[in-house]
Amino acid sequence: MTAPPLRVGNASGFYGDRFDALREMLTGGELDVLTGDYLAELTMLILGRDRLKDPGAGYARTFLRQLEETLGLARERGVAIVTNAGGLNPAGLADAVRALAERLGVPVRVAHVEGDDLGARYPGSLTAHAYLGGFGIAACLRAGADVVVTGRVTDAALVTGPAAAHFGWGPADHDRLAGAVVAGHVLECGTQATGGNYAFFDEAGRDVRRPGFPLAELHADGSSVITKHPGTGGFVDVGTVTAQLLYETGGARYAGPDVTARLDTVRLTQDGPDRVRIDGVRGEAPPPDLKVGRTRLGGFRNEVVFVLTGLGVEAKAALVREQMAEAFAKSAPEEVRWDLVRTDRADADTEETASALLRLVVRDPDQAVVGRALSGAAVELALASYPGFHVLAPPGKGAPYGVFEAAYVPQGEVEHVAVLSDGGRVPVLAPAATLAPADVPPPAPPAPPPPGPVRRAPLGRVAGARSGDKGGDANVGVWARSEAGWRWLAHTLTVDRFRELIPESAGLRVTRHDLPGLRALNFVVEGLLGAGVASQHRFDPQAKALGEWLRSRHLDIPEDLL
Numbered sequence: 001m002t003a004p005p006l007r008v009g010n011a012s013g014f015y016g017d018r019f020d021a022l023r024e025m026l027t028g029g030e031l032d033v034l035t036g037d038y039l040a041e042l043t044m045l046i047l048g049r050d051r052l053k054d055p056g057a058g059y060a061r062t063f064l065r066q067l068e069e070t071l072g073l074a075r076e077r078g079v080a081i082v083t084n085a086g087g088l089n090p091a092g093l094a095d096a097v098r099a100l101a102e103r104l105g106v107p108v109r110v111a112h113v114e115g116d117d118l119g120a121r122y123p124g125s126l127t128a129h130a131y132l133g134g135f136g137i138a139a140c141l142r143a144g145a146d147v148v149v150t151g152r153v154t155d156a157a158l159v160t161g162p163a164a165a166h167f168g169w170g171p172a173d174h175d176r177l178a179g180a181v182v183a184g185h186v187l188e189c190g191t192q193a194t195g196g197n198y199a200f201f202d203e204a205g206r207d208v209r210r211p212g213f214p215l216a217e218l219h220a221d222g223s224s225v226i227t228k229h230p231g232t233g234g235f236v237d238v239g240t241v242t243a244q245l246l247y248e249t250g251g252a253r254y255a256g257p258d259v260t261a262r263l264d265t266v267r268l269t270q271d272g273p274d275r276v277r278i279d280g281v282r283g284e285a286p287p288p289d290l291k292v293g294r295t296r297l298g299g300f301r302n303e304v305v306f307v308l309t310g311l312g313v314e315a316k317a318a319l320v321r322e323q324m325a326e327a328f329a330k331s332a333p334e335e336v337r338w339d340l341v342r343t344d345r346a347d348a349d350t351e352e353t354a355s356a357l358l359r360l361v362v363r364d365p366d367q368a369v370v371g372r373a374l375s376g377a378a379v380e381l382a383l384a385s386y387p388g389f390h391v392l393a394p395p396g397k398g399a400p401y402g403v404f405e406a407a408y409v410p411q412g413e414v415e416h417v418a419v420l421s422d423g424g425r426v427p428v429l430a431p432a433a434t435l436a437p438a439d440v441p442p443p444a445p446p447a448p449p450p451p452g453p454v455r456r457a458p459l460g461r462v463a464g465a466r467s468g469d470k471g472g473d474a475n476v477g478v479w480a481r482s483e484a485g486w487r488w489l490a491h492t493l494t495v496d497r498f499r500e501l502i503p504e505s506a507g508l509r510v511t512r513h514d515l516p517g518l519r520a521l522n523f524v525v526e527g528l529l530g531a532g533v534a535s536q537h538r539f540d541p542q543a544k545a546l547g548e549w550l551r552s553r554h555l556d557i558p559e560d561l562l
Contacts, residue, residue: 002220006166008159008183009215012036012083013190015043015060021190021213022066026073028229031215032166034074035158036083037188038063041471041532044152045295045402047087048126058088059149064096071097072106075146082137082158086149088127090114091419094149109421111140113150115414115428122294122407130290130414132428133257134180135171137161139418139426152293154256156184159216167220171258171431178261178283179222181254186226186244186278187214192466193226193244195234197544199464199551208234223279225271236274239464239481242518246477248468250524251513253284257411258431260284264443264515286431289408298403298531299334299363302370304378305392306358313344313356316386320358323385327377331369333362339539357392361536363401371398404471404532443516446487453559459501460551462561463489467547474528474543476502476550479520485561486519492555498523501553502546504538 009031011021015038018024025034038060051058063085074081086093094112101108113136122128129152138161140148148161163169163180171177186193191211195201201208212232217225226241228234245266252264260283267280308316317340328336341357348354360378362370375395382389411430418426459478462485467476478493480486499506502525509526528546530537540546 003167006033006163006218007031007215008033008035008162008187008218010035010037010187010190010213012038013188013192014038014040015046015062017190019062019066022070023073024232025213025215025229026070026077026079028212028232031077031079033080033082033162035187036063036081036085037155037158037190038083038085039087039152041293041295041404041469042402043087044127044129044293045404048295051088056089056092059090059093059096060085060087063093064100067097068100068104071101071104071108075106075108080141080146080148080162082141082148082150082162084150084153084158086112086151088117088129088151090149090151094419097147097149108146109144110147110149111143111145111421112148112419113137113140113153113417114419115416116152118292118409118414121409122292125294125296126402128292128294128407130292130409131257132290132414132416133157133286133431134159134161134164135258136416136418136428138165139428140420141165143418143420143424143426145421155188156181156256157258159184159187159218160258163218166218174259174283174285175281176220176222176283177259179224179278179281180218181256181259181261181283182245182263182266182278182281183216183218183224183226185249185254186241187216189244189247190214191234192247193240194228194236195240197466198240198243199460199466199548200239206235210234222281223277226276226278227274236276238268238270238276241268241276241278242479242520243464243466243477245518246475246479246520246522247466248470248475249477249522250475251511251522252515255287257286257290259286264517266517268518286411288410290411290414292407292409294405294407295402296405297400299365299401300367300370300398301361301363301401301536302374302395302398304360304374304395306360307355307388307390307392308358308386309344309351309355309388313340313342317358319386320381323381324360324377327373331373333364333369333374335363337361341539367398371396374398401536402532406471443514445514446490446516448491449484449487449558454556455559455562456554457557457562458552458554459557460548462557463551465547465551467543467545469529469532469542471532472527472529472537474525474546476523476525476543476547477520478523478547478550479518481519483519486516488558488561489519489521490514490516493521495523498550501550504528
């Protein structure tokens with residue numbers, strides 16, 4: 001007998017997401033499982049610093065406060081809760097949930113997953129955690145857990161685990177697991193699937209002031225429908241799902257610890273209002289190694305932003321740079337970066353719009369070099385520099401910054417364990433992996449569009465985009481909304497054209513991946529973000545708005561598309 005569909009919702013896309021989402025999802029409609037994703041590269045660094053101050057810390061405390069208001073409700077409605085809020089200390093959070101349940105008088109079985117912490121293997125790291133798959137979660141749910149707490153698992157594992165438990169899937173069910181991975185990737189960032197951060201948010205009839213959180217109706221064959229609770233804000237359509245599928249991905253193969261999902265096989269179909277069907281997803285064996293995310297303290301950072309108002313902005317900026325060079329000669333930071341941001345305009349009617357910003361960022365392993373030596377030199381210029389001298393905020397003593405690095409270990413060397421509510425420990429065996437899968441052949445390019453009149457216009461008039469970060473790399477997914485638009489996009493937006501439109505990428509390795517089933521191109525820009533978000537290498541350290549910058553650039557676009 002075929003198992004009924006599994007309704008899996010999401011109530012958190014990051015540590016700090018909407019506090020009321022847990023209650024909203026539990027009261028808004030039917031659910032079987034409610035997931036919460038709290039971890040990101042930066043979050044691991046933050047939790048690592050918390051643990052330095054308190055060895056009992058290291059998990060997302062917000063989750064406990066949310067659960068205090070909703071644990072009884074989840075138990076009453078029979079909804080299992082699965083979350084990676086355990087962070088660096090899943091056992092500690094599981095104990096805290098048990099104590100909360102006892103205090104509230106709510107009988108729940110709490111289990112957790114461990115084995116991801118590889119700190120002993122990487123001395124010198126603040127944190128070092130392998131990205132585990134979903135079968136530890138599945139073991140906990142099969143043993144009757146009401147709440148499952150994990151540490152570092154892949155975001156999609158929060159969905160593949162419950163699906164494997166519900167449908168009885170095993171590690172060899174590659175296509176079904178791949179379908180769940182795709183659904184999990186759509187859910188993982190919460191309201192980004194329901195109109196949040198969406199390129200075409202401002203089209204008529206769309207209210208994205210408070211988007212509802214998404215859910216997936218998963219089926220035994222691995223297909224799913226992405227939707228949301230009735231009456232909640234936002235919307236779900238092929239565009240919002242496409243945008244989220246492109247977020248923080250690379251090529252056609254989306255590799256994870258459970259399965260490698262083939263993004264070039266995904267089919268999206270509008271299945272009614274606020275319903276998008278995902279099917280056709282093919283899967284392959286996972287790679288033999290697990291990714292390990294490592295964070296460490298990289299040194300100290302300080303920043304001063306000088307405000308340059310009115311005439312002679314370039315000359316004013318040059319004067320400050322020359323004056324500060326004298327200070328650097330006495331105590332030279334390892335890295336000095338200047339950026340002049342021309343936010344000013346001529347004949348401005350407010351002082352703010354008449355002003356440009358000159359941003360100075362310095363880094364060094366020694367806090368003293370970027371601290372008082374820098375801030376003192378900047379403050380001393382207050383009466384001795386360009387006319388109108390002032391800064392946005394007084395410079396401080398310098399703050400530590402973090403570095404993210406990726407490593408890889410064989411799956412079989414990681415002790416993935418499900419710790420059940422009764423204390424029993426269930427080892428999770430590594431799945432059979434493939435050492436070197438054959439390359440995905442590049443898809444045949446679509447037929448070029450017929451020649452015709454063109455007009456200079458922003459790319460965003462005919463294409464959507466979403467961008468994000470993976471360590472020091474950025475990705476920009478760009479998609480067309482029609483077949484004619486796809487033919488033009490595929491032939492126009494080459495790697496060379498991308499580099500022209502995004503000059504920061506000119507000296508970096510840029511790889512274009514074609515996904516014709518989604519009418520999309522995905523560009524991966526290696527090294528754009530330096531040592532990752534925690535290092536704050538650039539103005540937009542997570543490349544969140546890189547896609548919107550690309551959409552604002554002008555090209556010659558066929559008039560029939562416009």
